[in-house]
Amino acid sequence: MLSHPEAPSDEPRSKRAAILDAAAATFCKEGYAGASIDAIANTAGVSRQTIYNQIGDKEKLFKAVVAQLTEYSSARFFAILETFPTEPRNLEQELTAFAKRLLEMSCCDQHGKWLLRLANMEGQRHPDLFAAWRQYGPGRKYPAIAARFAQLAHAGYLEVDDPTLAARQFMALVSADIRFDMQFGTRPSQAEVEANAESAVRTFLRAFAPR
Amino acid sequence: MLSHPEAPSDEPRSKRAAILDAAAATFCKEGYAGASIDAIANTAGVSRQTIYNQIGDKEKLFKAVVAQLTEYSSARFFAILETFPTEPRNLEQELTAFAKRLLEMSCCDQHGKWLLRLANMEGQRHPDLFAAWRQYGPGRKYPAIAARFAQLAHAGYLEVDDPTLAARQFMALVSADIRFDMQFGTRPSQAEVEANAESAVRTFLRAFAPR
DNA sequence: ACAAATTTGGACACTATTGTCCAATCTGTC
DNA sequence: GACAGATTGGACAATAGTGTCCAAATTTGT
Structure with a gap:
């Protein structure tokens, strides 16, 4: 069968997935220049040659990693956005739960x-790549959330101008508290996440609840 | 004269400064692994050998860069913190001006x-280095600002529990809007900075002004 | 102008990495 | 079991980077 190097769809799924995961982890840890193909192949439990066969050179590998992460992350976000409390019975409680899910x-x-991390590290080096990410990531996230808040405001739950x-x-x-821990790889504890979501929503509602 | 490799204090100021500046820029742009000594020397307008003479190997160069940036940045912050409106006549206006200065x-x-950027990129690789940064940076900034807000709250200007x-x-x-632009190297316009400071303070005061 | 220190550029050995080639091996399918 | 395709490990040239050494050139202090 044909096996396009660009879209090897299904068959070599597990190998390809292992490569992309290992590449993502290694690129994140070492940076683009510091991540050697050998290290990636080693982490993926795969021969170096297989990477060249399946994906191509380092640049293509990097692009494939970013593309997969973008798609995956975006899908997760919009899945969670579906759970936004559009018709809340207890706004603070439900918004807090939403914030926790988001975090x-x-x-x-x-x-x-x-x-x-990759966007921060390699954003200058690959502006085209992350321009796409910006449009699909923050560029679509904020308007999507904004629409929900506008809905809440229209229904009288909030008082927002913009x-x-x-x-x-x-x-x-x-995401106030989380950024630092996150960037360092130290995962914030469940308790921290919950406390942060609660205080964030409390402050947000103090500012935007109808008087 | 003695010229400690660790603290060459004054004499070779301009060369050393040029090296550290070029190194900071190059490390930021290329990452630790991607930044070659040759490129740094070239950018600094200095021979590669001079870098080895003045500072030492790549690791020491990196540490020196981080140390200098930490010191400089911290000094700037606390200088600006001195202008915090502890006894405001128009709280919103003065707090907005402070936020603009901070931005x-x-x-x-x-x-x-x-x-x-360096902390984000190389934080995992040099945890000790940036642990120090964390203590001197965010670890001292937040308590310092918190103290000012506590002061304002005690004087009745604000209503804060924590x-x-x-x-x-x-x-x-x-810093809500700014992060993205900043990480990408695109400097936000003066108008953006001001608009962001104004809306940030407005929301903050809506949440924390006395009822 | 002289002497000391610094800087320079180029050469050097050494290591790491990239990307290619290929024969041997493993995989699943008929 | 035989076959085709994928996978492996190892060898390979080419390139780039690190850190050192050194003699010549340059700056600096006096």
Whole structure:
């Protein structure tokens, strides 16, 4: 059968997945230049040659990693966004639960963490790649959340002038504490995540609840 | 004269400074592994040998860069903290001006930007180095700001239960928009900085002003 | 102008990495 | 069991980077 090097769809799934996972981890830990193909192959439990066969040179490998992380992370986010409390019975409680889900997904999830790290590290080097990420990532996340807040405001649950601003500030508050721990690879504890979500939502509602 | 390799204090100031600046820029752009000594020497307009004479191997160079950036950035921050409006006549206006100063210093200043980037990129690789940074950086910043907010609360200008939390959320709101642009090296415009400071302070005060 | 220190550029050995080639081996399918 | 395709390990040239050495050139202090 044909096996396009670009879209090897299904067959070599597990090998390819192992390679991409190992590559993501290694790129994150060592940076693009510092990540050697040998190290990646070793981590993936795969011969170096297999990487060249399946994916291609280092540049293509990097792009494939970013593409996969972007897709995966974006899918997770929009799945969670479906659980936004559009018609809340207890706004604070349900918004807090939503914030917790978001934190657990966005900050403690390895893929999202890796993607953010790679964007920070190699953003200048591959501007085209991460321009796409920016559009699919933050560029679609904020408007999506903003729409939900606008909905809440329209229904009288909130008092917001600028939903986009509210969305950005909500995200900023929710991920306030986490960024440092996250960037260092130290996973914040469950208790920290919950406490942070609670205080973030409390402050957010103090600012945007109807008077 | 003695010329300690560790503390060459004054004499070779300009060469050493040029080296450290070039090294910081190159490490930021290329990562630790990707930054070659030749490239750094070239950028600094200096012979490669001079780097080895003045500072030592790559590891020492990196440590020297981080140390200098940490010191510089910390000094700038605490200088600006002196201008915190402890006895405000118009709280919103003065706090906004303070936020603008903070943004201009912390986000648009090259050294702070570089330090943050290096911490994100190489934090896992040099945990000891950045543990020190964490203590001197965020670890001292937040308590310092928290103390000011506690002061304001005690004087009746604010209504905060947990000053440390308020400080973290203040910083999160202030730097909400900027992070993305900053990480990508694109400097946010003056107008963006000001708009962000204003909306951040407005939201902060809506949450923490006395009812 | 002289002497001391510093800087320079180039050569050097050494190591690491990339990407390719290939024969041997393993895999699953008929 | 035989076959095709994928996989492996190892060898390979080419390139790039690190850190050292040294003699010549340059800057610096006096």
